[in-house]
């Protein structure tokens with residue numbers, strides 16, 4: 369099968385499909401008992417990401433169980449800084465911890481080592497393409513430079529990324545240097561993922577929503593635009609989904625200025641605006657992951673809301689952010705069943 373015949377790829381090319389194809393951000397993860405079992409074999413999370421056998425296995429788990437229309441490479445956004453020599457570790461119960469950014473630390477990085485360091489990820493991708501069902505789209509990804517940099521300034525997750533914002537305002541030179549390094553490394557990494565078998569790519573900008581207007585343009589739009597440009601210079605026509613979480617009022621600017629193929633919407637996106645964006649580009653999203661935890665009517669209403677609101681145009685059904693560990697597997701089954709059996713609300717109507 370040609371990659372452009374796969375359902376997710378058709379939607380990303382601008383087609384409206386009914387029912388819309390479906391996958392979930394963070395679909396390989398701790399809500400799945402089989403993930404927890406595999407993860408127990410490798411308690412060091414970064415080693416887990418670089419272990420080809422285990423990474424292939426956990427990427428395939430949600431595909432086997434639910435038959436999603438897309439698989440996303442199992443890895444993490446912090447393999448890129450780690451490959452550059454930036455100190456990264458994962459602490460049990462706390463998540464990622466990065467050493468706070470200094471210019472000395474940047475002087476000590478070794479970008480030339482990134483290529484070999486990331487080779488196991490490429491092997492994972494190639495094996496995935498060989499093992500996945502033909503009709504399943506394979507997605508690669510990276511973290512957007514701003515989101516990666518947020519953790520490298522604060523060291524860990526913080527609610528509004530105050531440390532990263534202060535860092536970017538008070539020492540923009542060092543900050544820019546780090547962003548530029550991440551742009552280069554991320555673009556190379558994405559090109560290699562395409563060559564290794566990815567059909568499309570997603571850029572996760574989880575912290576896009578905390579910046580002011582000038583900051584948004586400089587630290588979110590501009591680095592993303594450069595990555596898109598570099599990837600397309602190397603691989604013309606590359607399909608790239610941008611996910612600028614929380615960027616609500618700036619979604620149209622992001623869609624216009626970065627050059628991404630499609631935009632991922634979080635659950636807070638107002639419907640009118642989301643539809644406006646959808647007249648420009650295909651959209652992906654945007655069920656509130658907490659409806660998936662709650663289940664029942666809250667889940668059904670949420671699914672129907674996305675389908676009725678955005679199902680009239682090119683839509684890849686997804687969550688508005690990653691699934692959380694306490695989500696019952698039965699709720700995921702119910703969500704997929706409801707998406708796949710939904711009557712077309714636009715059948716026979718003028719859209």
Ligand code: CP3
Pocket residue numbers: 392393394395396397398407413440441442443444445446462463464509511515525572574690
């Ligand atoms: O979507 C997928 O299934 C593919 C794999 C994937 C992971 N992380 C695996 C992971 C992807 C696409 C990511 C992206 C990622 N990682 C982002 C951007 C998207 C988002 O969710 O906002 C960010 C900010 C990270 C950084 C990160 N990695 C954090 C903050 C944490 C700890 C919190 C948490 O959710 O566990 C991680 C760890 C992580 N990355 C896990 C997984 C499955 C959990 C690790 C475990 O098994 O304990």
